[in-house]
Amino acid sequence: MGQPKSDRVAFVTGAGQGIGRAIALALADDGRRVVAGDLRADAAEATASEVGGLAVTVDVTDGASVAAAVERAEAELGPVEVLVNNAGWDELRAFVDTDEAFWDRVIDVNFKGCLRMTHALLPGMIERGFGRMVNIGSDAGRVGSSHESVYSGAKGGVIAFTKTVAREAARAGVTANVVCPGPTRTPLLEGMAQISGEKLVASLERAVPMRRLGEPEDVAAAVAFLASERAGYITGQTLSVSGGLTMA
Numbered sequence: 125m126g127q128p129k130s131d132r133v134a135f136v137t138g139a140g141q142g143i144g145r146a147i148a149l150a151l152a153d154d155g156r157r158v159v160a161g162d163l164r165a166d167a168a169e170a171t172a173s174e175v176g177g178l179a180v181t182v183d184v185t186d187g188a189s190v191a192a193a194v195e196r197a198e199a200e201l202g203p204v205e206v207l208v209n210n211a212g213w214d215e216l217r218a219f220v221d222t223d224e225a226f227w228d229r230v231i232d233v234n235f236k237g238c239l240r241m242t243h244a245l246l247p248g249m250i251e252r253g254f255g256r257m258v259n260i261g262s263d264a265g266r267v268g269s270s271h272e273s274v275y276s277g278a279k280g281g282v283i284a285f286t287k288t289v290a291r292e293a294a295r296a297g298v299t300a301n302v303v304c305p306g307p308t309r310t311p312l313l314e315g316m317a318q319i320s321g322e323k324l325v326a327s328l329e330r331a332v333p334m335r336r337l338g339e340p341e342d343v344a345a346a347v348a349f350l351a352s353e354r355a356g357y358i359t360g361q362t363l364s365v366s367g368g369l370t371m372a
């Protein structure tokens with residue numbers, strides 16, 4: 125059964141490549157008018173032109189940038205009714221080798237970025253009585269991940285934050301859920317593999333019961349479902365898309 129089409133406006137952060145790009149494509153396939161937001165203007169533009177959507181440059185670590193991007197999106201396309209907080213960043217480091225500047229950066233992108241976007245868009249969703257929020261967590265935020273301590277904490281924060289927003293907004297017809305990718309073949313992962321050597325990918329593949337890395341499209345399919353009208357009775361949930369790596 126195909127997804128019923130809906131032309132509601134969907135804002136995807138970090139849409140310029142990897143998982144965010146695949147999410148933008150999947151949502152456009154379902155008929156959404158997509159706002160492709162990214163720190164890099166050229167990347168946002170590339171995805172927007174693929175999906176016939178609107179490109180906006182946005183830095184989720186900057187409140188003024190978020191406010192301007194949301195204002196532009198709503199001025200051009202109308203109210204944003206679907207929000208996918210996907211922008212994220214990490215670098216593999218043992219916790220003992222990190223410092224406070226690194227913690228701040230990881231928390232700012234992965235956790236506070238999600239807060240800023242949600243704070244800008246949730247009031248309108250509540251007021252209009254409809255909304256779908258899908259936040260991209262990580263299996264690291266559920267079960268931990270070596271050399272990703274601060275990132276794991278930030279993603280754990282995303283999961284707990286989403287559950288609370290889900291409770292607060294449930295009666296207003298707004299759902300909020302988390303999709304947790306496992307190791308997924310994207311530029312982020314390829315960058316980490318380059319630094320830590322090819323063994324990283326091989327060992328990740330061995331750890332996954334399905335014996336392969338995720339593809340961005342695997343994650344996008346779950347996001348598109350949770351962002352759809354059909355998922356209206358599902359809220360506050362955390363769904364791993366990781367080939368069976370995390371069963372919790």
Ligand SMILES: NC(=O)c1ccc[n+]([C@@H]2O[C@H](COP(=O)([O-])OP(=O)(O)OC[C@H]3O[C@@H](n4cnc5c(N)ncnc54)[C@H](O)[C@@H]3O)[C@@H](O)[C@H]2O)c1
Nearest residue numbers: 138140141142143163183184211212262307308310311312
């Ligand atoms: N790839 C994986 O294995 C994996 C696993 C678990 C979770 N995730 C999560 O999935 C999401 C997407 O990851 P990916 O692998 O596609 O990453 P990626 O680095 O390939 O793409 C991320 C995109 O986000 C953009 N971005 C980065 N910082 C930004 C900011 N401050 N404001 C706006 N845009 C910004 C980048 O420009 C880039 O286009 C992230 O939240 C990541 O933590 C990825």
